[in-house]
Amino acid sequence: MDIELRGISKRFGPVQANQDINLEIRAGEVLGLLGENGAGKSTLMNILSGLYSADTGEILIDGSPAIFTGPGDSIANGIGMVHQHFMLVPVFSVVENVILGVEPTSGVDYLDLEAARAQVQEINTRYGMEVPTDALIEDLPVGIQQRVEILKVLFRSADVLILDEPTAVLTPQEVEEFFTIVRALRDAGKGIVFITHKLHEILEIADRVSVLRQGQIVGQGDPASFSEADLAEMMVGRPVSFSVGRAESTSGDTVLELAGVSLFDAAQDARLVDINLSVHGGEVVGIAGVQGNGQTELVEAITGLSAVTTGEIGFAGQDITRASVRQRHRMGVAHIPEDRHKSGMVGNFTVAENMVLNSYYDESVTSGVQIDWRRVHARAAAACLSYDVRTPSVFLGAGSLSGGNQQKMVVARELERDVRLIVASQPTRGVDVGSIEYIHRQLIACRDRGNAVLIISSELDEILDLSDRIYVMFEGRIAATFDNRGGGADRNAIGLAMAGVSQGTNPGAGRSGNRGSAA
Amino acid sequence: MSGEARSSGPAMSPDMKALLVPAIDSRSSWRELFILPLAAMFLAMLIGALIMMATSVAPETILQSFIAMAHGSVGSIHAISETLTAAIPLVLAGLGIGLAFRAGLFNIGAEGQMVVGGLAAAIASFLVTGLSIWLHLPLVLLVGLAIGAVYAAIAGLLKAATGAHEVISTIMLNLISIRLLDYMLRQPFIQKEGRSDPISKAVLETAELPRILEFLDGNLRLHAGLFIMLAAVAVIYWLLFRSKLGFAFRISGENPGAARYAGIRAGLTIVMAMAIAGALAGLAGAIQVSGVLGRATPGFTAGIGFDAIAVALLGRSHPVGILLAGLLFGALEAGGRQMQVDAGVSIDMIGIMQALIIIFVAAPLLVRRIFPPLFRERPRGGEENG
Numbered sequence: 001m002d003i004e005l006r007g008i009s010k011r012f013g014p015v016q017a018n019q020d021i022n023l024e025i026r027a028g029e030v031l032g033l034l035g036e037n038g039a040g041k042s043t044l045m046n047i048l049s050g051l052y053s054a055d056t057g058e059i060l061i062d063g064s065p066a067i068f069t070g071p072g073d074s075i076a077n078g079i080g081m082v083h084q085h086f087m088l089v090p091v092f093s094v095v096e097n098v099i100l101g102v103e104p105t106s107g108v109d110y111l112d113l114e115a116a117r118a119q120v121q122e123i124n125t126r127y128g129m130e131v132p133t134d135a136l137i138e139d140l141p142v143g144i145q146q147r148v149e150i151l152k153v154l155f156r157s158a159d160v161l162i163l164d165e166p167t168a169v170l171t172p173q174e175v176e177e178f179f180t181i182v183r184a185l186r187d188a189g190k191g192i193v194f195i196t197h198k199l200h201e202i203l204e205i206a207d208r209v210s211v212l213r214q215g216q217i218v219g220q221g222d223p224a225s226f227s228e229a230d231l232a233e234m235m236v237g238r239p240v241s242f243s244v245g246r247a248e249s250t251s252g253d254t255v256l257e258l259a260g261v262s263l264f265d266a267a268q269d270a271r272l273v274d275i276n277l278s279v280h281g282g283e284v285v286g287i288a289g290v291q292g293n294g295q296t297e298l299v300e301a302i303t304g305l306s307a308v309t310t311g312e313i314g315f316a317g318q319d320i321t322r323a324s325v326r327q328r329h330r331m332g333v334a335h336i337p338e339d340r341h342k343s344g345m346v347g348n349f350t351v352a353e354n355m356v357l358n359s360y361y362d363e364s365v366t367s368g369v370q371i372d373w374r375r376v377h378a379r380a381a382a383a384c385l386s387y388d389v390r391t392p393s394v395f396l397g398a399g400s401l402s403g404g405n406q407q408k409m410v411v412a413r414e415l416e417r418d419v420r421l422i423v424a425s426q427p428t429r430g431v432d433v434g435s436i437e438y439i440h441r442q443l444i445a446c447r448d449r450g451n452a453v454l455i456i457s458s459e460l461d462e463i464l465d466l467s468d469r470i471y472v473m474f475e476g477r478i479a480a481t482f483d484n485r486g487g488g489a490d491r492n493a494i495g496l497a498m499a500g501v502s503q504g505t506n507p508g509a510g511r512s513g514n515r516g517s518a519a
Numbered sequence: 520m521s522g523e524a525r526s527s528g529p530a531m532s533p534d535m536k537a538l539l540v541p542a543i544d545s546r547s548s549w550r551e552l553f554i555l556p557l558a559a560m561f562l563a564m565l566i567g568a569l570i571m572m573a574t575s576v577a578p579e580t581i582l583q584s585f586i587a588m589a590h591g592s593v594g595s596i597h598a599i600s601e602t603l604t605a606a607i608p609l610v611l612a613g614l615g616i617g618l619a620f621r622a623g624l625f626n627i628g629a630e631g632q633m634v635v636g637g638l639a640a641a642i643a644s645f646l647v648t649g650l651s652i653w654l655h656l657p658l659v660l661l662v663g664l665a666i667g668a669v670y671a672a673i674a675g676l677l678k679a680a681t682g683a684h685e686v687i688s689t690i691m692l693n694l695i696s697i698r699l700l701d702y703m704l705r706q707p708f709i710q711k712e713g714r715s716d717p718i719s720k721a722v723l724e725t726a727e728l729p730r731i732l733e734f735l736d737g738n739l740r741l742h743a744g745l746f747i748m749l750a751a752v753a754v755i756y757w758l759l760f761r762s763k764l765g766f767a768f769r770i771s772g773e774n775p776g777a778a779r780y781a782g783i784r785a786g787l788t789i790v791m792a793m794a795i796a797g798a799l800a801g802l803a804g805a806i807q808v809s810g811v812l813g814r815a816t817p818g819f820t821a822g823i824g825f826d827a828i829a830v831a832l833l834g835r836s837h838p839v840g841i842l843l844a845g846l847l848f849g850a851l852e853a854g855g856r857q858m859q860v861d862a863g864v865s866i867d868m869i870g871i872m873q874a875l876i877i878i879f880v881a882a883p884l885l886v887r888r889i890f891p892p893l894f895r896e897r898p899r900g901g902e903e904n905g
Contacts, residue, residue, distance in 0.1 A: 357770065370763070
């Protein structure tokens with residue numbers, strides 16, 4: 001089935017989300033749709049999936065015009081969308097989730113689960129998805145849950161699959177397996193729209209690529225004819241440099257030191273086991289690892305959000321094992337949290353209020369028990385300017401900023417004061433390329449001022465780009481350490497350590513296994 | 520736009536000045552705070568009229584009842600006095616509920632906090648003797664405030680220590696307070712001499728809130744609690760939007776994860792917010808006893824603590840909004856009594872209309888649909904994700 005979008009335009013108030021877009025989706029082909037957050041990708045796909053209707057333009061299915069008045073129409077026409085955020089019932093089994101809404105019944109509304117299971121199993125094996133069809137969703141890893149979403153649209157006989165940022169939630173290994181499935185679908189004649197902002201994925205999987213910027217198609221063609229730099233420039237609208245270009249680090253005194261730190265949760269399960277690590281002034285240390293291997297707990301232990309069970313945490317020569325979040329904050333620990341929506345900001349507060357979210361009690365912005373808002377506002381305005389937070393006013397609700405600007409706001413808040421240690425957890429998650437570049441530069445600049453920087457990221461590229469030393473976490477332990485001064489770390493070995501395969505350590509690091517504290 | 524230019528140093532650059540210009544669309548907050556409640560009130564009156572028509576009340580009587588309502592609420596100095604008198608406890612208790620809301624807590628217990636606060640104030644008003652009004656009256660009000668705070672803090676402590684939901688615990692504390700009131704009112708040191716029914720001794724003159732319009736007419740009931748109410752509005756506004764504590768409350772209410780991240784102690788915040796909410800409700804109870812009723816009787820709070828929830832909702836948990844909502848409810852209360860007298864329509868109709876107003880305010884989309892021209896938004900951009 002081929003789909004053609006012709007002259008699609010869509011406007012939301014003053015925002016031209018899509019402008020005169022022409023796009024062809026062909027059977028047996030992966031179309032990569034590349035664009036930054038806010039470029040209009042989701043709008044376009046929501047038009048295709050019937051959620052929005054276009055102001056102008058038409059959709060042709062196999063040459064004949066189709067009119068969608070709701071999501072039901074596009075599904076009926078064989079178009080299925082896999083959303084970035086899954087829509088699954090956690091306590092239902094895979095089969096139950098797949099058939100939800102289109103349950104095969106016989107007799108008087110009798111749910112024919114057997115027929116359904118056979119059907120789901122057939123799709124499952126045909127594309128090599130290896131999904132346990134009777135398992136409950138909540139017991140499955142994210143990568144498998146995503147396949148259930150794909151099963152759902154295939155069960156509804158979709159010929160065209162729209163995959164919205166499908167790799168955002170996957171580990172590097174899962175991405176590889178996912179690509180295998182995508183190729184199997186393509187080879188079976190399905191048309192696939194692969195939405196992403198990751199360039200290397202386009203180069204790897206797409207047969208054709210279309211680049212969206214500010215609602216318009218700014219380039220399309222064979223991905224092989226573009227370099228990563230070309231694509232990035234098309235996407236952002238100006239040349240982008242990928243390597244941060246960090247100079248040799250000048251390692252100084254030990255700023256952060258964890259000695260034998262273990263942490264047990266309320267259920268007495270070990271979340272951190274005998275962690276020894278150190279971060280020095282003037283160096284960036286990266287924590288690599290598949291999500292959920294203790295990184296969150298490590299950050300909470302360092303910033304004071306969770307009390308450690310055993311072990312000691314030293315900061316600039318002082319024991320801070322039992323210091324509170326605020327004490328650590330005052331001593332110069334900055335924390336960029338992993339999920340800005342969950343903890344890093346308050347969407348309903350103004351930019352200015354967010355700028356003092358965790359320092360509103362500090363003497364520099366208070367007089368007695370009052371907050372001196374004039375000082376807060378002035379400081380917030382200055383921070384917005386020096387950290388490139390693009391907002392028309394500091395009185396604007398932070399929730400209406402773009403993801404990149406929200407994250408820059410958090411970064412500005414954490415870096416604008418005097419700090420000694422920056423704990424940056426997933427510092428560029430859900431952020432556009434331009435902002436990623438900017439945030440990386442700021443972190444390196446912080447290092448160059450002699451501060452210690454600890455970066456925790458599930459994006460291995462980010463770790464490799466920024467870090468002078470790398471620790472790999474696996475199941476709550478430090479599985480390996482690597483020296484990355486001059487970019488010498490072995491990507492493959494790190495990948496293996498992330499998967500828990502080896503206890504390998506590259507020779508250059510000069511230390512082994514779990515004892516990574518020596519300078 | 521600001522992003523391109525950089526400024527350094529503390530001097531105010533033009534870019535910085537631009538950033539300091541308020542961006543909030545004042546029209547939309549105006550809509551939220553005023554137009555929406557007014558439209559809701561109009562709809563509620565309309566449905567009220569329909570109900571009256573359905574019960575074969577003559578059209579001229581319906582008209583007469585609305586005129587009576589206006590007359591009884593703002594039509595004379597006496598009407599205004601009654602409106603304000605009714606608004607005082609509603610606003611005070613509403614402020615407490617609104618503050619708890621802002622901190623993410625649903626305080627259903629204002630009624631119970633008013634009961635214990637009012638009861639304690641009543642006891643202090645006749646057991647303590649020989650003080651001048653300058654000492655006795657503040658003491659009585661402070662006792663009501665403190666007991667209300669302690670009573671609400673119980674629910675806060677239960678939540679902080681064990682995770683017990685405050686809605687459940689405050690409802691239970693309401694039930695306890697009502698029985699406790701009946702029980703206490705039969706105790707010899709509280710019960711009025713020579714009475715077998717539960718009723719307290721009268722508040723001593725030194726503990727009475729003075730009536731402030733007595734110089735005009737001895738029947739005007741408006742008392743000095745009005746000033747306490749206005750001061751409370753200002754104090755709570757300051758607390759929420761100017762103080763460190765209020766900022767912590769608001770972070771906790773908006774995003775508990777962010778509060779934790781910011782090092783705010785959740786348990787302490789919960790207990791503090793509940794205690795302040797209870798203090799305001801307790802004060803409302805004390806003011807009713809000292810300024811209006813002159814004694815404690817079973818059910819003396821008359822559901823004001825529950826109406827105050829509606830007031831807080833209608834006022835969007837904003838102190839000024841709560842003041843206006845409390846005045847509106849006070850007016851409906853006073854006007855309703857006049858309506859009953861003049862038009863013979865039951866005051867139950869007022870309760871129905873109050874509830875309808877809240878339903879319409881709680882369903883703003885519905886009101887927007889009914890009156891699209893009032894809510895035509897200037898299109899706003901930048902929120903679309905691509």
